[in-house]
Amino acid sequence: MSSADTRPRRRADAERSIARIVSAARDCLSRDPDATVDDIAKAASVGRMTVYGHFRTRPELVEAALAEALRAGEQTLAGVDLGGDARQAMSRLLASSWSLVAESAALLSAAQRVLPEGRLRELHTGAADRVELLIVRGQSDGVFRTDLPVTWLVNAVQYVLHGAAEEIRLGRLDAAAASGIVTATVQSILAVPDPVGQVRSGT
Template sequence: MPPTTGPRRRADAERSIARIIAAARKSLSVNPDASIDDIAKAAAVGRMTLYGHFPNRAELVDAALTDALRSGDETLADVDLNGNARDALTQLLDSSWSLVAESTALLIAAQATLPEERIRELHTGHAVRVEGLIRRGQREGVFRTDLPITWLVNLVHYILNGAAAEVRAGRMPADDAAHIVTTTVQSTLAPPRDHPER
């Protein structure tokens, strides 16, 4: 029988890559320190096969985070952001929190492996969505306009990931996190006049 070549060989390689990335996402989401051997075992492939597609752990972590964020972006794209900007933000935060909670360990692995610039680049889609919503809320008069928009967008990111870290450390009940995140973000974005006098 002649060796497998052409489209079939490529299809086999693509399936192998998909299996490795899925295993990396699962392994790193459980243990951010998961090794290449751990991931190869979870993917049911040999080290040589894994290294044939991903020459080092950083490239594999990058691929896993990219895939997770792509899936998350597809989920967030379905969130109804019509109507009042504050209500829309609550909807977006609820959906975002569930995704962040699932991928906290994966993000920890990425932060320990990838440059901060790369992580920010991979989160661009979510940042653009949040920025658009905040700008709309500013036009509606329900979000503050006295601070830079980039800072406000980053605050949402920090609060989400900070809450995930607190849950992971056992300092915040997981069942309370979504409410705490939403309350904190909404309070932070509220116009100064909406904050109670000290």
């Protein structure tokens, strides 16, 4: 009873239904944090009652969707080599997972409104924390800026990713080019600011 077989008996098709529902929930909630249970059911090609058969309340469903997204995020994160130059590591990280992180961020804001305060931090620990560690390492290696709070840097990156996802949804940003653009933007945010050209150099 470590993590699998939460319940002793469950039929295979039920398992499949649950998977479809959670997946649909991720899709719907990422697009619209206010997605209805009925919307999600329809997206999963499943009756609304089936959803309630597996998730007692809507918040419970939202939490399940978020948990799965975070799990997927952590798995992807685990597959990325975070060693070597912190900047390159960050680029690798973004290249392989930025859209996923962005999606999780949208889900996160969806969950923020229906889950109790502490529950979020509880679930979210580890995902963003590992990004923070990478940034901190980059700082102590002297390749990332130290003039701004780490908390801010982490969140600023989050917001940029979220924004990029939104821009794509609105058709204002090419999905194919997004990865490069996001990476360039994030690198600029994290890089040690150039003391010469920043605000000085009037005339």
